[in-house]
Amino acid sequence: xxxxxxxxxxxxxxxxxxxxxxxxxxxxxxxxxxxxxxxxxxxxxxxxxxxxxxxxxxxxxxxxxxxxxxxxxxxxxxxxxxxxxxxxxxxxxxxxxxxxxxxxxxxxxxxxxxxxxxxxxxxxxxxxxxxxxxxxxxxxxxxxxxxxxxxxxxxxxxxxxxxxxxxxxxxxxxxxxxxxxxxxxxxxxxxxxxxxxxxxxxxxxxxxxxxxxxxxxxxxxxxxxxxxxxxxxxxxxxxxxxxxxxxxxxxxxxxxxxxxxxxxxxxxxxxxxxxxxxxxxxxxxxxxxxxxxxxxxxxxxxxxxxxxxxxxxxxxxxxxxxxxxxxxxxxxxxxxxx
Amino acid sequence: xxxxxxxxxxxxxxxxxxxxxxxxxxxxxxxxxxxxxxxxxxxxxxxxxxxxxxxxxxxxxxxxxxxxxxxxxxxxxxxxxxxxxxxxxxxxxxxxxxxxxxxxxxxxxxxxxxxxxxxxxxxxxxxxxxxxxxxxxxxxxxxxxxxxxxxxxxxxxxxxxxxxxxxxxxxxxxxxxxxxxxxxxxxxxxxxxxxxxxxxxxxxxxxxxxxxxxxxxxxxxxxxxxxxxxxxxxxxxxxxxxxxxxxxxxxxxxxxxxxxxxxxxxxxxxxxxxxxxxxxxxxxxxxxxxxxxxxxxxxxxxxxxxxxxxxxxxxxxxxxxxxxxxxxxxxxxxxxxx
DNA sequence: ATGAAAGCGCTAACAG
DNA sequence: CTGTTAGCGCTTTCAT
Numbered sequence: 070x071x072x073x074x075x076x077x078x079x080x081x082x083x084x085x086x087x088x089x090x091x092x093x094x095x096x097x098x099x100x101x102x103x104x105x106x107x108x109x110x111x112x113x114x115x116x117x118x119x120x121x122x123x124x125x126x127x128x129x130x131x132x133x134x135x136x137x138x139x140x141x142x143x144x145x146x147x148x149x150x151x152x153x154x155x156x157x158x159x160x161x162x163x164x165x166x167x168x169x170x171x172x173x174x175x176x177x178x179x180x181x182x183x184x185x186x187x188x189x190x191x192x193x194x195x196x197x198x199x200x201x202x203x204x205x206x207x208x209x210x211x212x213x214x215x216x217x218x219x220x221x222x223x224x225x226x227x228x229x230x231x232x233x234x235x236x237x238x239x240x241x242x243x244x245x246x247x248x249x250x251x252x253x254x255x256x257x258x259x260x261x262x263x264x265x266x267x268x269x270x271x272x273x274x275x276x277x278x279x280x281x282x283x284x285x286x287x288x289x290x291x292x293x294x295x296x297x298x299x300x301x302x303x304x305x306x307x308x309x310x311x312x313x314x315x316x317x318x319x320x321x322x323x324x325x326x327x328x329x330x331x332x333x334x335x336x337x338x339x340x341x342x343x344x345x346x347x348x349x350x351x352x353x354x355x356x357x358x359x360x361x362x363x364x365x366x367x368x369x370x371x372x373x374x375x376x377x378x379x380x381x382x383x384x385x386x387x388x389x390x391x392x393x394x395x396x397x398x399x400x401x402x403x404x405x406x407x
Numbered sequence: 408x409x410x411x412x413x414x415x416x417x418x419x420x421x422x423x424x425x426x427x428x429x430x431x432x433x434x435x436x437x438x439x440x441x442x443x444x445x446x447x448x449x450x451x452x453x454x455x456x457x458x459x460x461x462x463x464x465x466x467x468x469x470x471x472x473x474x475x476x477x478x479x480x481x482x483x484x485x486x487x488x489x490x491x492x493x494x495x496x497x498x499x500x501x502x503x504x505x506x507x508x509x510x511x512x513x514x515x516x517x518x519x520x521x522x523x524x525x526x527x528x529x530x531x532x533x534x535x536x537x538x539x540x541x542x543x544x545x546x547x548x549x550x551x552x553x554x555x556x557x558x559x560x561x562x563x564x565x566x567x568x569x570x571x572x573x574x575x576x577x578x579x580x581x582x583x584x585x586x587x588x589x590x591x592x593x594x595x596x597x598x599x600x601x602x603x604x605x606x607x608x609x610x611x612x613x614x615x616x617x618x619x620x621x622x623x624x625x626x627x628x629x630x631x632x633x634x635x636x637x638x639x640x641x642x643x644x645x646x647x648x649x650x651x652x653x654x655x656x657x658x659x660x661x662x663x664x665x666x667x668x669x670x671x672x673x674x675x676x677x678x679x680x681x682x683x684x685x686x687x688x689x690x691x692x693x694x695x696x697x698x699x700x701x702x703x704x705x706x707x708x709x710x711x712x713x714x715x716x717x718x719x720x721x722x723x724x725x726x727x728x729x730x731x732x733x734x735x736x737x738x739x740x741x742x743x744x745x
Numbered sequence: 746a747t748g749a750a751a752g753c754g755c756t757a758a759c760a761g
Numbered sequence: 762c763t764g765t766t767a768g769c770g771c772t773t774t775c776a777t
Contacts, residue, residue: 084771096770100773104772109746109747113746131769132772133771135755135770137773153489156490172533174510175497176511194468331696355491355697359693359696360697360700362698423754433765439762446762471755474757
């Protein structure tokens with residue numbers, strides 16, 4: 070007999086069989102009562118429910134999943150849950166999933182190609198659905214994942230994936246908005262922080278920014294690769310000050326990078342926005358509390374998470390259909406950093 | 408008799424049986440090769456591994472769990488994953504768990520008593536372990552959870568739970584540090600934001616703060632209940648300005664509350680720290696980017712998450728023993744808001 | 746309206 | 762070292 074470490078008492082968890090015995094019916098009848106499936110006499114049903122209550126019975130999800138092939142679990146695969154943006158997405162998704170008795174699993178990729186694929190591959194066998202912010206996976210790999218997992222929702226990757234939902238945050242527009250804003254304020258020497266984990270010039274927000282700048286006749290935008298985090302922003306801020314003193318306006322990839330960048334720039338003795346205008350992206354809740362309050366591209370992260378979850382659930386045949394449309398709009402929130 | 412589903416349409420996921428057939432051995436032998444358990448001839452092992460590779464076999468976690476009674480999943484139950492503090496904890500925990508092939512589930516409680524208990528009860532049947540920031544559960548309920556779930560790690564609740572791990576972040580000391588700091592700077596009229604979801608005067612950080620203030624002869628500390636979020640901080644900031652103009656120093660419960668509070672206070676025309684000194688708690692990564700940079704109680708959230716995960720795993724008999732000791736130290740980081 | 750039988754895919758215990 | 766025998770707890774046919 071095995072002793073389970075950490076387990077206090079010895080009582081075995083009641084099974085459907087125990088309930089059946091107690092109620093004087095068969096397992097199937099209990100199952101019917103629990104799942105409200107198939108015809109069942111109200112009186113029998115009441116007796117079963119009473120037995121369930123008395124015994125404190127809870128269906129074993131594993132056993133259920135074994136036969137239904139569902140785990141009632143959806144995973145969120147994102148760069149780094151420490152980024153409040155993903156925290157907000159996770160919150161929105163978890164809330165929506167919870168309303169339909171599903172749970173949320175989180176997995177960080179660090180936007181690393183290998184980790185991203187490993188996460189998808191591993192999860193695809195263990196969860197009902199995956200909601201993923203993807204940056205590196207090859208289409209062939211994604212197709213394999215889409216075939217394996219019952220429900221796949223891809224954000225930020227405009228790939229053709231039949232059977233999956235491909236949702237887009239309109240960051241091309243976001244990037245354009247930032248460029249227009251900076252140029253309208255008279256800035257001619259621009260820089261943009263690009264995600265160091267991605268190919269140069271790639272990424273929706275960056276390409277939108279570059280396109281709008283080019284249209285305005287500004288072709289020589291400085292591109293600064295950085296990790297999409299506060300430390301990444303610090304490094305790139307120092308570099309900007311040292312190597313590109315002519316730049317007066319920068320699009321900082323996201324709010325975290327903006328925070329680090331602003332700190333570094335000030336430490337070097339320059340002022341924001343006077344010497345350098347800084348614009349972020351995401352509009353995390355705290356962006357308005359900074360010094361200075363951050364100009365940034367607003368994304369309704371919780372809404373994105375909730376809608377992504379709705380799509381995941383719809384693909385699983387649970388809940389109401391998700392709203393139609395596959396692009397989330399963004400807007401520029403002008404505060405004091407630019 | 409087996410029903411074959413592979414012939415016509417989509418390819419069926421290979422099972423251990425398929426691998427066994429392909430390698431010309433029994434299921435048990437495949438199992439041994441996969442789990443590196445029991446003696447197995449190296450040559451046989453190689454053949455099995457080859458078959459696994461060719462078929463792209465991955466063990467079904469549900470079926471495994473069915474017999475091992477393990478899901479390889481640990482849950483983090485916390486107030487609100489939108490709070491970057493919990494994001495950092497989640498990241499630390501997920502990283503540690505991932506290193507041992509376990510996954511992290513997240514569930515928010517909003518620090519609501521009912522949700523907290525519901526989360527614990529539901530999860531206790533579905534995961535191997537629970538790491539929980541708890542605020543409301545009765546001891547009897549916790550004992551029931553501890554009995555059900557194989558591994559329970561409780562943070563922030565000093566309750567006797569044999570078989571579980573009860574870890575403490577030394578927020579009593581944190582609260583004392585804040586009081587000493589404020590008093591040393593000459594503040595005599597103090598306020599403290601208390602968690603509106605908890606009983607007044609309760610909570611480690613608050614009681615530490617009040618105790619140290621009392622020892623210094625300050626008994627009439629203003630207590631302001633608020634939700635532990637930025638909106639909560641805004642409300643309480645407005646209230647502070649309107650109803651308690653004599654207060655010159657406030658301990659804001661956590662960094663989010665501090666952010667909201669500072670915003671509200673400024674909007675009312677007062678200066679921080681000149682008119683009001685504000686101290687937060689948690690030291691989330693962004694606290695140093697604010698206006699002004701926030702004085703706060705530093706908690707190494709990622710470390711807390713990682714160590715909590717180590718305890719959870721140790722209770723499950725996985726990985727190395729967690730470090731001894733059950734209290735996480737804190738320190739006061741003095742910046743410019745006080 | 747209810748029950749009986751047949752597994753889902755895997756591992757533990759015991760043979761050989 | 763390897764195979765055989767039993768289930769884990771549940772739902773899905775198919776009877777009755």
